[in-house]
Each structure stands twice: as C-alpha cells, then as structure tokens.
Amino acid sequence: MIVAWRLEQAPVRAQLDLIAALDAAGADAALLPCESLASPDPILIAGAASRRAPSIGLVPTLMPWLQPPFHTARALGTLDALTSGRAGWFVDTAAPTFSSTDDTDRWNASGVTDDLALEQAADDYLAAVFALWNSWEPGALVADVARGQYVDPAKVHVTNHRGDFFSVRGPLNMPRSPQGRPVVFAASGSGAAAVADVVIAATEADVDGAQEAGCRVLLEVRGEAALAPPPTAADGYLVTGVADGALAGQLIHGVLPALVEARDPATLLRDRLGLPEARFAWTPGENA
Numbered sequence: 001m002i003v004a005w006r007l008e009q010a011p012v013r014a015q016l017d018l019i020a021a022l023d024a025a026g027a028d029a030a031l032l033p034c035e036s037l038a039s040p041d042p043i044l045i046a047g048a049a050s051r052r053a054p055s056i057g058l059v060p061t062l063m064p065w066l067q068p069p070f071h072t073a074r075a076l077g078t079l080d081a082l083t084s085g086r087a088g089w090f091v092d093t094a095a096p097t098f099s100s101t102d103d104t105d106r107w108n109a110s111g112v113t114d115d116l117a118l119e120q121a122a123d124d125y126l127a128a129v130f131a132l133w134n135s136w137e138p139g140a141l142v143a144d145v146a147r148g149q150y151v152d153p154a155k156v157h158v159t160n161h162r163g164d165f166f167s168v169r170g171p172l173n174m175p176r177s178p179q180g181r182p183v184v185f186a187a188s189g190s191g192a193a194a195v196a197d198v199v200i201a202a203t204e205a206d207v208d209g210a211q212e213a214g215c216r217v218l219l220e221v222r223g224e225a226a227l228a229p230p231p232t233a234a235d236g237y238l239v240t241g242v243a244d245g246a247l248a249g250q251l252i253h254g255v256l257p258a259l260v261e262a263r264d265p266a267t268l269l270r271d272r273l274g275l276p277e278a279r280f281a282w283t284p285g286e287n288a
Contacts (some may be wrong), residue, residue, distance in 0.1 A: 002236030023053035026260035057269035059088030069128035085178030085268035124163035135171030180280030
C-alpha cells in the first residue's frame with residue numbers, strides 16, 4: 001500500500017521533525033500545507049526537510065493563483081533536482097482567499113467568483129507549467145567545457161504557451177529535472193484531477209471513478225480513523241487531520257509499519273508510487 005501524509009499547518013520545526021519521523025517509518029510522501037499568503041513557503045520547508053529525510057517524497061501545496069506559471073515550474077523543478085527526484089505538487093484549485101492590488105492588465109484571480117472561470121484558469125495554468133517542464137529534452141544539457149558548449153540548442157524549445165488566462169514564452173531556464181517533471185497530486189473532483197498522477201478520494205465511492213484515469217488513487221483517512229484504515233480498492237491511504245502529538249506517534253510507530261514495505265531509498269518518487277515512466281517522458285509538441 002502507498003501511504004502519504006498531509007501535514008497540518010504548524011511551526012516549521014514541528015513540520016521538519018514530523019517529516020523526518022515519517023521518512024524513518026517508511027511513508028511514501030509528505031504533503032506540505034500552504035493555508036495562506038502568511039504561511040511558511042512549503043517549497044522552502046521541503047528543501048530544508050530533504051537533508052533530514054532522504055527517502056520520502058516531498059509534495060508542496062501550491063495554488064495557481066499565488067505566482068506566475070514560470071515561477072511554479074522553476075521552483076518545483078529545482079526541488080526535484082535538489083531531492084534527486086522526490087518532488088511532487090499538490091495542486092490546490094480552490095478559490096483564492098486573498099485580495100490582490102495588482103494594477104497591471106494581467107488576469108487576476110483575486111475577486112473572481114465565477115467557478116467556471118476559475119476552473120478554466122486552473123486548466124490553463126497547468127498547461128503552461130507542463131509546457132515549461134517539457135521545454136528541455138533529455139540530454140539537452142551538454143556542459144562541454146572544452147568546446148564551450150552548455151546546451152544542445154536543438155533540444156531546448158521555446159514554449160510559446162498562449163492561453164486565455166496565462167501566456168509564457170519559455171523555455172524554462174533550467175535543465176529537465178530527474179523525474180522529467182514532479183509528480184502531480186490533486187483532489188478527486190477538482191479540475192486538476194484530470195491531469196494528476198495521484199488523486200485523493202474523499203470516500204470509497206470516489207475511488208472507482210478516479211482510477212479510470214490510469215493514475216494512482218489514495219483514500220483519505222482522517223484523524224483517529226487512520227488507526228484502523230478501512231478496506232479499500234484504492235492504491236493506498238492519505239492520512240489527514242493529524243497534528244503532531246500522541247495520535248501521530250501511534251500512527252507512525254503502530255500503524256505505518258504494517259502498511260508500508262521496504263523500498264530503495266534512492267528511488268524516484270514516480271517509481272516509488274508505481275507510476276509508469278512514460279507519463280513523465282518528453283513529448284514533442286508545437287514548440288518542438
């Protein structure tokens with residue numbers, strides 16, 4: 001069974017300690033929270049945790065509304081490189097809870113109340129990020145000092161994504177990351193679920209429909225219910241609603257050992273989750 005854990009918002013030290021404990025217990029992934037603009041940056045926490053937790057997948061939660069697609073693609077690609085292929089992204093497409101005073105002519109999610117417009121914008125944002133991750137082919141980085149050649153220009157492609165909400169020329173200014181791209185997590189029923197590699201099902205009734213997309217499906221078990229996870233057709237569980245404390249200790253030391261199996265600590269997150277390599281391969285597109 002795959003076992004992932006969604007951390008609660010907590011002081012950075014507590015998050016780092018919990019991630020280290022989950023790593024030692026053999027959990028497959030830790031989803032890092034980002035509840036507001038004032039929350040600690042989950043990508044920075046993931047980077048700090050990577051030194052203390054050398055095996056677990058590190059999955060920051062990011063909303064499409066917080067920064068341009070280029071910044072998200074670069075930050076998560078950098079995290080994937082830093083962790084040697086253990087990065088993921090939980091895509092939170094909920095309506096923004098903040099207001100922005102951006103006075104440019106760019107589309108701004110702040111204040112938008114049309115659910116359909118937000119869903120379409122999230123789809124466009126994901127397409128822009130995926131296009132940037134696809135802008136470098138494998139082997140594009142040459143780094144030949146003797147010849148003075150850094151890249152093979154034929155393998156680096158201008159993205160030229162022009163959507164209804166977001167535009168980005170590209171290419172990304174970093175080489176292709178170890179996994180090809182980070183693993184994408186999303187909640188069942190969200191717009192991002194259609195392109196996610198791992199879908200979180202809130203109930204058992206949601207599992208079958210989510211599996212039709214060919215992704216991995218995790219059943220959410222919340223709080224004390226995680227002490228006795230119900231039988232499921234899902235590929236594993238996502239533990240949520242557990243703060244660091246006695247319950248967390250019971251789960252980490254009593255429940256997790258019976259659910260997880262030993263895995264190669266050097267495994268890419270996509271392989272640890274049993275995702276096919278083809279999902280992460282470079283694909284020729286209009287920018288190729």
